[in-house]
Amino acid sequence: MPDTTIRHSLKWKLWCMALVAALCTAILAGTTLYRSVDGFLQARHNARDIRQFTTVFEAANLISAERGPANALMSADEAQRPRARAWLEQLRRQTDDHLHRLELGAFPPELLAAVHARLDAGRRAVDRVAAQAAGARRDDDIQAAIEAMFAAWDSYFGLIQWQATELMRRDQELTAPLFKTMMLGNLREYAGRLGSYLIAPLAAGEPIPLRNRIEGQITRGRLLELWALLRPSAEALPLDAEFRQLRQQAEIRYFGDGLGLVDRLLAEAPAAGGYSLDAVRFTDRYVATMQPLEALRERLLALTVREFEQREHRALQALATLGLTTLLSLCLLAGLVLAVQRRLFGPLLRAADAVVTLADGAPALPHPRPGEAGEVRRLYHAMAMVSERLMERGRLTRELEQLALTDGLTGLLNRRALDELGERAAASPRRQDCPHLILLDIDHFKSINDGHGHPAGDQVLRELAELMRAQLRQDDHLGRYGGEEFAVLIEGYRLSEAALLARRLRRAIRHHRVRLGGEQTLSISASIGVAGGPGLGWEQIVRRADEALYRAKAEGRDRVRIYRRPPAGEQPSS
C-alpha cells in the first residue's frame, strides 16, 4: 500500500519548502528592511534636527542684529531717536519670540537662564545710555553697552555650541553642515562687532581708542580667515548658483564697501570737523553692507535643510521599494506554490483516482483541462494507452477463459466447466441448488466413425448437442463430458423429474435422424445414467451416474437407468 500519510505527501513537502523559502526571504528582507527603516528614521531625525538648528541660529542672528539699532539709538540725536527706538523694539520682539520658542525645547535651563540674564543686562545697558541726552552720553558707557550685547551673543553662542555638539554626537553626518552654518553665523557676528568698535568713538566724536583698534584688527583677521574658507573652490561648499552669486555680492558689498567704510573711518583723524559720518549714518550704511552675509547664511541653511529633506525622501523611497519588492516576492512564492498545487497535484490526484478505477476494470480517464501543462497531457495520454492495452488484455483473458471451459467441436461446456459447476452446486447449502447429473453415451459410436467416417461422427456429435439443448431449460447445464459422452447438470429437480427429463432426451435422440450426404440418414440411440440428490458430493454423483450408465449399456443400451439409494444392507439399484 502506498504511504499516503500527510508527512509523505508531496503537497505537504512543497508547502514546507515554500515556508522555508518564505522564511529565508523574510529574514533577508527583514535585515535589509531593518537597515532601511533605520536609515529612514536617521534621515528624518537629521532633517528635523537641521530645521531646529536653523531656528536656533535665527535667534543668534537676531541678537546680533539687535546691536545695529541699539548702536544707532545710543548715538542718535533727538530727531533720530524715534526711528532707531522703533527699529530696536521690533528686533527685540523678534528675538524674544525666538527665545521663547527655544524654551519649549530641550535645552539646559542654566544655559537659557544665562542667555536671558546676559541679554537683559545688555539691553538695560543700551537703554540706560539711550535714556541720556545726546550730549551727556559718555563713550565709555556706549562701549560698555556694546560689549554687554557682545556678551549676550557669546552666551547665546554657548547654547548653539551645546546643541551642535549634541547633534554631532548623535550623527557625525551632521558635523560638516553644522560647522558651515556656525562659520557663516560667526562671519555675520564678527562683521557686526567690527562696526560696533567704531560706534562709541563716532558717537562721541573722539579718536578711536587703541583697544578698539586692536580688537577691531583681531576681529577683521578672523573675518578674513572665515571668508577665505568660503572661497568658491572650497569643496565643502554647495555648487548652488544662488549661493555662489550671494558670495560674490558679499565680496563686493561687505568686503568691498563695508570694510572700505570701516577703513576710511579708521584712517580719519577726528580733527576739528570730526568724522565724515556720524554713528547713526555709519550704522545705517554699514548694516546694509552686511545684508549679503545674512542672505548667504540663510541660503546655506536652506540648502542644508533641503539636502537632508531629500535624503529623508530618498530613504523613504528606498524603504517603500524594498517593502514592495519583499511583498511581491512573497506573493510570487505563494502564487507559485498555489499554481504548482493546482496545475500539478490536482491532475496527479485525478490521475491517481483514474488509475484506481482502471485497476477495478472500469476506466474513467481524466480529460485534460484548458491550460493544463504538456507534461500532464502526456501523463493522461500514457494512461489512455495503458487503459486500452488493459482492456485488450481483459478481452483476450475472457476469451481464453471461455475457451478453457468450452468444447471446441460442439460449443458446449467441457468436462472441467461442468465439474466446477457441479462442485459448486453440490457444496451449496440451499436445497433448491441440489444437483442431479444425467450422463449420456451414444451407443456404438465407433461403428458410426468406422462406417461413415470421422467427419460423420463429428456431425452426429454436433447435431446431438443441438437436439439436447432444445430439450433443456435455460438454467440447465449441458456439456460434452468425454468423446461421445454428454452430461446434463440440473438443479432444483427431484430425482424422478431428472429421470423424466432423461427419458425425454433418450426418446428425442431415438427419433432423430442424422442426414449424412444425399438421402442417407442415420438413426442413433444413447444410454443414460441418472444420479443425484441432497447430501451427495459431486464426485459421488458422477460415480453413481456413471454406474447407472454402465448398467444401461450392460442391459442392452438405448435405455435410462437411475441410481437409487439402496435400503440399508442391500445393493443399490438402477
Ligand SMILES: Nc1nc2c(ncn2[C@@H]2O[C@H](COP(=O)(O)OP(=O)(O)OP(=O)(O)O)[C@@H](O)[C@H]2O)c(=O)[nH]1
Ligand atoms: N468422430 C469422432 N469420434 C470420436 C470423437 N471422440 C471419440 N470418438 C470415437 O468414439 C469411439 C468410442 O468408441 P467406444 O468407446 O468403443 O464406444 P462405442 O463404440 O460407442 O460402444 P458403446 O459405448 O459400448 O456402445 C471411438 O472410436 C473414438 O475414436 C470425436 O470427437 N469425433
